[in-house]
Amino acid sequence: MLVGIVGKPNVGKSTFFSAATLKNVPIADYPFTTINPNLGMGYVRTRCVCKEMGVIDTPRNSVCNDGIRLIPVKLVDVAGLVSGAASGRGRGNQFLDELRQADALIHVVDASGGTDEEGRKVETGSNDPVADVRMVENELDLWIFGIISRDWERSARLAEQTGSSMVAQLAQRLSGLGIGEGTIEDTLLRLKLKADKPVGWNEGDLMNLVRALRETNKPSLIAANKADLPGAQERVESLRKTEKTVVPCAAEAELLLRRASEHGLIRYTPGDRSFEVVKDDLTPPQTRALQLVKEKVLDAYGATGVQQAIDQAYFGLLKAIVAYPVEDETRLSDKNGNVLPDAYVMNGGSTALDLARKIHSDLAQGFLYAIDARTGMRLSGGYTLKNGDILKIVSSRSAKHG
Ligand SMILES: Nc1nc2c(ncn2[C@@H]2O[C@H](COP(=O)(O)OP(=O)(O)O)[C@@H](O)[C@H]2O)c(=O)[nH]1
Ligand SMILES: [Mg+2]
Known part of the structure; x- marks a missing residue:
């Protein structure tokens, strides 16, 4: 699954992408390195099953922060779209190639109304983001x-x-x-x-x-970005009148929070409603910047919206689910004793066999049955995964992990 970030130039797509793909929490088994600068890994944020199962987990392919599981997912930063792009204007053909692979779109607009249709800076409030939504959809x-x-x-x-x-x-x-x-x-x-x-x-x-x-093949939501700027709140409301899903967003604020967290200034998990300062000698500019993010973004909207937009794209638009494969269904661990080591984001409707395939093709080829760790029941390959399933795959062939 791949989610594309689209929109006209200068609305904050690259800022959104940088914020979303910045690793402020380390992952043990990082699934892939950057293939090209536009393709990267972000996370989805979901409630981990560790609390429900009463275990302390040791994630490998993902992160668990106090019961919040962050699982890597792919994002692509698509080149800016201008009117005429479909007939090759701007970086027309390039955006089409990048877009082709995307299963869903996060459509970023400038909710401050401060960029014209070509992405040039104009007076705040002079551009209507609803018109930009139509322009991009039309292209x-x-x-x-x-x-x-x-x-x-x-x-x-x-x-x-x-x-x-x-x-x-x-x-x-x-x-x-x-x-x-x-x-x-x-x-x-x-x-x-x-x-x-x-x-x-x-x-x-x-x-x-x-x-x-298009609506079926590239379902989309609106990330109403630059929500921190004056007048943005009104335009978020007007977007809500015409668009199905609108997430108020401040990509720059999210980037700042992730950087501050990466450098040990604050404690912040992507998507949190607040942050906690953990370093006691912040410089005055750092304190001021963080205070602004709190006032203009977190207190005003409840979050920066970057994480919410990604979660909504995967779990809302694509109806993705999370599955936790284990090798020992009583300890909920892998061979090395890592508890709930992996979490996979899968298409809604995926089966136990799909999960086996995702882990290793050998495991799928020799698939015998799966065991539901909660109930101990045997499940067939055609079993449709539920969100939060913890499964052991039993196969006549063993997969080589790591
Ligand atoms: N105020 C504000 N400015 C932002 C935000 N996100 C991006 N920007 C600014 O918008 C400009 C364009 O951002 P960029 O990410 O390069 O846009 P792109 O062309 O869509 O990739 C830059 O000056 C960013 O700093 C935001 O959340 N709030
Ligand atoms: Mg860009």
């Missing part, structure tokens, strides 16, 4: 439209003449986006477009199809 739609509509009339006619469904052809065109036949069939049905009569579809029909496919 995404035009891009998908471009993929679908190429040589459309001829293909549609040919399909009707040969009596072949448009579903397969659309799926082929959209395979790069990972949109399969099932999604296309459902969407056509919902829009009452006949798959075997594509000649009758007009441009409006095609645009509706595109929009619906």
Whole structure:
């Protein structure tokens, strides 16, 4: 699973990405190093099962801070989108390539209204972020439209003449986006477009199809960033009138808190409502900066919003769940005695076999059954994982860990 950070230039995407991927808590087994500067690991934040199970855990692939589990997830900082990007303007084609791989989008807007449509700095409040949301969505739609509509009339006619469904052809065109036949069939049905009569579809029909496919394939939420600036609160409210999920956000504040925590000035777990100063000789500028974050962000909104946006993208939009594989189902440990060593973020609907596959292909190939550590019950490979499941995978082949 991969979440993309999108938006027009200068809204704070890179600041969001830097804050989200800054490691202010060390992880023992770090899952991957940066492949390119735009792709990195952030965390999702979830209540760990350690408290419920009454154990003190020793996480390896993730972190547990007093019962809060931070689990690495992938994020991609997509190049800024401007009007015309779909036809190659700006860094058009680059953003499309980065976007292709994303399963969901965090759409960052400038809630202070202080950047124009091209990302130039303007007077605070003079730009409407709702218009920016539409601009970016429109670019995404035009891009998908471009993929679908190429040589459309001829293909549609040919399909009707040969009596072949448009579903397969659309799926082929959209395979790069990972949109399969099932999604296309459902969407056509919902829009009452006949798959075997594509000649009758007009441009409006095609645009509706595109929009619906985008919403399914790239579900998104709005991170209303720069919420610390004057007037942002009003624009957060107006965004809430038109957008489904709006998370007020202050990426710069989150970056500051994570850095301060990394340097031992404060105690702060990403997503916390507050921080605690632990170093007693802060410089006056440090004290002032932290005080501002507290007043303008934490007290005003309850959090910086960066962690909340990521959690909402994974658990809300993508309906992800967390599973804890163990090798000893009574001690809840691995072979080396690490308790609840790993936590995996998985697609909603994943099975016990999917979990085995995620750990090691050998484990999946020799899959016999899984054991639910809570109940001791045996589960088959087709068992659908529930959030917080702790499972031992029993396999005829052993996986080599580490
Ligand atoms: N006040 C304020 N400024 C921010 C915030 N996040 C980013 N910025 C500033 O917005 C400008 C653009 O940020 P950047 O991350 O480079 O934007 P990008 O072009 O979307 O990647 C920079 O000057 C940041 O310091 C925020 O939460 N609050
Ligand atoms: Mg940037």
